[in-house]
Amino acid sequence: MRSVLPVLAVIAAIIALWYAGALALNAKWAREQAARSGTELSLTALVVETMNQERALLPAPHQVLAELWDSTVNKRVTSKRSLVFHGWITLQATLWGFALGVVVGVGLAIAIVYSKVMDMSVMPWAIISQTIPIVAIAPMIIVVMSLIGIEERLVPKAVISAYLCFFPILVGMVKGLRAPESAQLDLMRTYNASALQSFFKLRLPASLPYLFASAKVGIAAALVGTIVGELPTGALRGLGARILVGDQFGPPIRIWSALLAASILAAALVATVGLIQRITLKRMGMAQ
């Protein structure tokens, strides 16, 4: 119970800062409006005005929450205006991308741990791949995909998502597979264990805590990848598309509610991985 207080304090501080920001950023517009209609704004009126603007530069928290509520609970989930609908589109691509990223990341990690040549040839490219801005490479992936005849929107988004999330998985898994000490590997040799036995009985279980730690980073990266993949593609569906549309045509509050929805989704995904981690490690007896 003791830890609840600091957590609440931090949340309260963030909300307070947000309100203060809304006041500062929206005051200019409120004053201009007042000047145009020739009235003088009292301080209370100014505060009320800045908190309830329809096209506020920075909408106040309660406005964003209201919009979020409106676009999730009050809309049918099949509606194009429902964030649940858009979130579901994004979630699908994220999960496919994450799955692809895990397969690629774990596969490359195994190759790197078992082959010096792979270690020297693949690892630098994996690092370079992460230095290229994803917004630069995303349109190319989409163009290439459509060139080779993949029309399904999901695929390029999942690929972009995987492109972002395989890297933390790869790094974590390489570290995990190399976690066993030399004495433990020697022990396997004294049993005349085959490479396959050493892998399944020693390296793989030893790597799991590392895999889960990097999977948490990876799944958040996968969501970012999917959203970025939805931005430049003229996609009409998904949280990324919703953010872009809000950015260009709609009121800013749509962006904010979509952003909030995206971060709730990210938190839920990371928490899910964390839960699977807890259950798995507990069943393996590694949680103390």
Added chain:
Amino acid sequence: MILARNLSLTFQTNDGPVHALKDVNLDIGAGEFVSFIGPSGCGKTTFLRVIAALEEPTAGSITVNGMRPDEARRARAYGYVFQAAGLYPWRTIAGNVKLPLEIMGFSRAEQEERVRKVLELVELSGFGRKYPWQLSGGMQQRASIARALAFDADILLMDEPFGALDEIVRDHLNEQLLQLWEETGKTICFVTHSIPEAVYLSTKIVVMSPRPGRIHDVIESPLPRERPLDIRETPAFLEVAHRVREGLRAGHGRSGEEGA
């Protein structure tokens, strides 16, 4: 059982060759308890690793049960106990003891039976379902000895197995180890830093000296096989300990090094 003839092993390092072992000649008979003692860098661990075919000698010959070390390993001639217990945290104690049996392809029923038997041998019956972190350091090391005994090899190679444990636990485990040796009739090769431990346990003490790693003296212990802990106060015991200490000192002097 184990025969080494003019055995040498040289590691090539960036600072030039390191002579880990030089012209080592040693006979170890069945059922002996042989301790290797000497300062760091004298090659005692390396010698154990050569027996286990974890290192390849660069000259000379060695046979284990009349075979090359790698053949002996395939024939499950030895079990190895490392300084760190090295139990897998994701396996129970029983699961850890079962590990070599799974790898060697014992039937499930036989695995269970053998695990039960060796856990009893190291007095860990009833701890099979516990995880390693639930056990003390001494118990963990006993579990790792059980693991090395599980597939019933003739030879037990132990590399400073009690080095990280405190004196009281170590005394207790030494007593237990002697009992276990008595019951099973294994041949034990035991690397240690401790003179009392070496003298208390061994039928034969191999004193080694460093740079290059070689055998300085081989002492056949005159002590009886039956050894209560009190034996460490007797003149015979102190006599052997004295000879070991002298050997260590002389070996050190010859290599012209101070306090390795």
